[in-house]
Amino acid sequence: MNANTSASVSSVPAYMDAIGRRARAVSRDLARAETGIKNRALAAIADAIEAAAPRLKAENARDLEAGCARGLDAALLDRLGLIDARIATMAEGLRQIAKLPDPVGAIEDLKYLPSGIQVGRMRVPLGVIGIIYESRPNVTVDAAALCLKSGNAAILRGGSEALFSNQAIAACIREGLVAAGLPEAAVQVIETPDRAAVGELLRMKDYVDVIVPRGGKGLIERVSRESLIPVIKHLDGVCHVYIDDSADTEKTLNVAFNAKCQRYGTCNTMETLLVSAARAVDILPPLAARYTDEGVRLKGCERTRAVLPDIEPATEADWDIEYLAPILSIKVVDGLDEAIEHINVHGSHHTDSILTEDYSRARRFLREVDSSSVMVNASTRLADGFEYGLGAEIGISTDKLHARGPVGLEGLTSQKYVVLGDGQVRQ
Amino acid sequence: MNANTSASVSSVPAYMDAIGRRARAVSRDLARAETGIKNRALAAIADAIEAAAPRLKAENARDLEAGCARGLDAALLDRLGLIDARIATMAEGLRQIAKLPDPVGAIEDLKYLPSGIQVGRMRVPLGVIGIIYESRPNVTVDAAALCLKSGNAAILRGGSEALFSNQAIAACIREGLVAAGLPEAAVQVIETPDRAAVGELLRMKDYVDVIVPRGGKGLIERVSRESLIPVIKHLDGVCHVYIDDSADTEKTLNVAFNAKCQRYGTCNTMETLLVSAARAVDILPPLAARYTDEGVRLKGCERTRAVLPDIEPATEADWDIEYLAPILSIKVVDGLDEAIEHINVHGSHHTDSILTEDYSRARRFLREVDSSSVMVNASTRLADGFEYGLGAEIGISTDKLHARGPVGLEGLTSQKYVVLGDGQVRQ
Structure with a gap:
């Protein structure tokens, strides 16, 4: 169990700083994690989610009860609900992502140049990805899986309506990560409902490489306006x-x-x-x-x-x-x-x-x-x-820089140049 | 001649807004300009620069004189000087860029998917690129040529030390654009030495898609800090x-x-x-x-x-x-x-x-x-x-998103999805 439950969060900036620091630290381990280990973690998370179904439903019931009390509308309550079919779909989604090819380390266009060096581009993780989303708890699993497979550390912030559900899912994710020998901080779910946590996340330039907001227009506009970190987003679909x-x-x-x-x-x-x-x-x-x-x-x-x-x-x-x-x-x-x-x-x-x-x-x-x-x-x-055959998507980008259109695993990576020489120098 | 000489700039925000608006308007023409027309413009600019050598040197002399009077150091004055060899190099650079393959419109990975649609990615210009640089006037030509070839409208802001030189070069660029039948606003050189123009440029989110600063660390830090527009940059090279x-x-x-x-x-x-x-x-x-x-x-x-x-x-x-x-x-x-x-x-x-x-x-x-x-x-x-065989570069990016490492023509473009169907619908 993660000690940082919402009750123990005394200072949001300090809490978020610790999360950011841990994410940055483990991002290097994730970047070099072998494909087989990442896939084993995905499978172990799927198993943990299936095994925890009764607990997930019990925690989800607490969210639903609180949602009813707060007067959430029926559509929102429907999206929030974790029924057996949705739990099965989450596990299935994890196993599907495990089957996708690993984008990390793929080298493109490696060719000899006149100086005798070979130059190509190797696909690498972005590092740390922050994802901010609304009520559907299955996003917690999808986002964690896409970040993990693409070799990125993830910081996830779900809607406060789904707080108990997301914490229960987070426990399953940690269990799967540890079972595969990966650091449990590879995926961190923010456990305070305090909205100030989002503001902190959007300012952690030293720890977070990109922010992906998923939700309604209000959320995406707020994130775009406040973020000091590059955002992959779509605003409207006209x-x-x-x-x-x-x-x-x-x-x-x-x-x-x-x-x-x-x-x-x-x-x-x-x-x-x-x-x-x-x-x-x-x-x-x-x-x-x-x-x-x-x-x-x-x-x-x-x-x-x-x-x-x-x-x-x-x-x-x-x-x-x-x-x-x-x-x-x-x-x-x-x-x-x-x-x-x-x-x-x-x-x-x-x-x-x-x-x-x-x-x-x-x-x-x-x-x-x-x-x-x-x-x-x-x-x-x-x-x-x-x-489009991407296998999965974390969203659709209407930005022009970096990723444009549906964003899959490749959109969560970048490319670095690799140069293979035999003692070449600049003339 | 462009009517917006520095003397006539009464309001910097209005002046910059007009530049931004024109750039955005012509960016669509540039995006669909045929390769042959862009190449003819590059050749015509090279011819215009060679023909204007005496005028370029005369205007450059005014900058050098003002620089001496302001006590610029010898290294800076050296970089500012437009001698015959540098003019020849500028023209040669333009002709080299004309010879590079046109990245725009290239379609990658077009393949059939189970639904029967074909999906691929087409390389497209970013739109409008703002480039902010320091004293070397040859950057005006290089940056204009790279933006033009990649189908982007350019807004260029050189150092105030090179104001007269850059205006004379800008006149040659306009001459070449018009000779090839392209709008002269395809490349606009900011002609006011007022530093507020840079601040305006960095805030014109609706008109400018990306900013490329080229120069010392102070310039790049200022641009990164102030820009509301994505920046392609490198900060340090340790x-x-x-x-x-x-x-x-x-x-x-x-x-x-x-x-x-x-x-x-x-x-x-x-x-x-x-x-x-x-x-x-x-x-x-x-x-x-x-x-x-x-x-x-x-x-x-x-x-x-x-x-x-x-x-x-x-x-x-x-x-x-x-x-x-x-x-x-x-x-x-x-x-x-x-x-x-x-x-x-x-x-x-x-x-x-x-x-x-x-x-x-x-x-x-x-x-x-x-x-x-x-x-x-x-x-x-x-x-x-x-x-690395890119043919030319506009800079080296140490960012991870979008372009990483040396940035050539491809780094000034993006990709959109193209879908070819025969009446397919979503099931």
Whole structure:
């Protein structure tokens, strides 16, 4: 058991400093830990979680009880709950990450240069990663597993609603780490509910290499504003589908429907549909019927309402809103140029898709749309680490530096140059 | 001619805002500019610079005169001077960068996934790059050329000592851009000597994607501290050479000498020599003789001074100093573990080299030393974009996120995901 329970935290700065110092110290051991040992730790954590299921549920019940007393809404309580299926999924997730290739130590592009040296780049962990997230306790396991596999020390700060659940999970993680011979400080879960701990974490430049916030916009904005440490984040997902003149009707109806309706609350859900004027009359009525049947509220520009007179008018503000709800704004545009311009100005550089059978316009869309994922004839909902073959993801970045788009194990690493010589000197 | 001469700058914030706005606006044109057009612009700038040599020298003379009057030291005046050979080198540099492959648009790892979509990553410009540098006017040309080739808009801020020279060079750059049909705002040189312009630049998050400071430690520290925009930088170069038990004597004498003496003032110069205790007696005397003949002042730990009794004692503080001068600190260590520990604690994560013929120790050094370049049997002075085959470099990064080590054209780009589908949706 970790002695730092919330009750014993007398000084948040001192408590956090100790956590940071330990994380930095063990990060070197993790960086050189062999793949087999990291995988054994992941498997041991999975075993510990399965064995501790009764305890996890008991601690989770304390969180749920406190949440009810505090009047948390049903959706939040649902996300907080640790039922058997979720515990099984956490264990399964750990075993999946154990099976992924280890990115650490991989050398790329090693080649001889004129001086006779060989130069290449070796993938290395970032060092210490701080992850700040909201109520879902399974994030504790996912984040710990991704950091461990990528050779990074982790400092995790979950939502206060999940405090008891996260502490119980943390105990399982420590048990697995120790069983595999790794330091238990490889993954540290902050155990004070004091919000000042987050502020401290965001200022520990000497101990923490990168911060990953996972949660709602309020959390991500606070973290971005306060952090003195680089942040891997996405702010908004104002995603677009553009129906081009030459779009195939069948594919269009399927993809435009899926992009909006497969799930409403996710960052890669379409929020604005752009339609080339040439297709407004034939495509909008059947598509609108499908949306309306599904309960999606439609808002349109004037040209849209000329075809769909019954829908609400969209205002200028609508083009910039991430609804995260069954609401869709629709705009008729003159063609590809206006669509690209609209996306680059009003979008959030997250994920945008063109529906077209035209080779040259597909090529231009891919090149000119400045988003972390650009697609041709595919649903924006496919922008996801699993769908992209990364095996797992810690989030989706809409930043341009370092990682852009879905961030998997590789996004939690960096590359250093390795130089192999035989006595070469600079002339 | 650009109308914004220093005399007409009434409000620095308004002046900088206009520059930022223009840079952001043209960055989209640059992102989609064809390789051939960018290369023609680089060639046209080279021609314009050669044709303008008399004017460049006349404007440079005004800077030199003002510098003399302000009492600048001889070394600074030397770096400021635009002689014919330097003008020819600038033009040659532009033509070299035109010959490098264009990183923009290159797609990596495009592969089919189980859902039937193809997913890959396309290299894209960062957008707008701000570069802040000190007196050498040739940096204006180098930085402009690297940003242009990598498809980025550039905002350049040179030292006030080089104001007239930089304005004359800026006119040549604009001439070349326009001749190739690119917007002249693709490269903007800040023309006010007011230091407040730097502060404004560092706060223009909406217009500028990354800041690259090039210059002394004071400049880089100020920029890192004040910038609200991500910075690509290196702070210190406390580089090490470690002479292992099995080091080849001949290679060691050459490499350890070159790493210190080939140039003193560069960030990849060795500042501390580590020697395994097993080799102190046979290696240190001949090596010390070579350094002393060259005029290098030696400082040593107690164990070093047992072998070289005439040298000064090194203090603890010496292990953390970047001398940038003919001074070398020497420490005898017990072996590889102590060497790696010393480098990771006292080094600046820049460039470190092991001299060894032992396979396993070379392998461990490469994996465990946490620096942007790790080397076996090669001089630290080889850590350089040209020596690494990058063709050019805008600097060396000791950061871990995004770019690490020498930063060439690729370091000024990012990658977005491209997804090619045939109507795929999320299940």
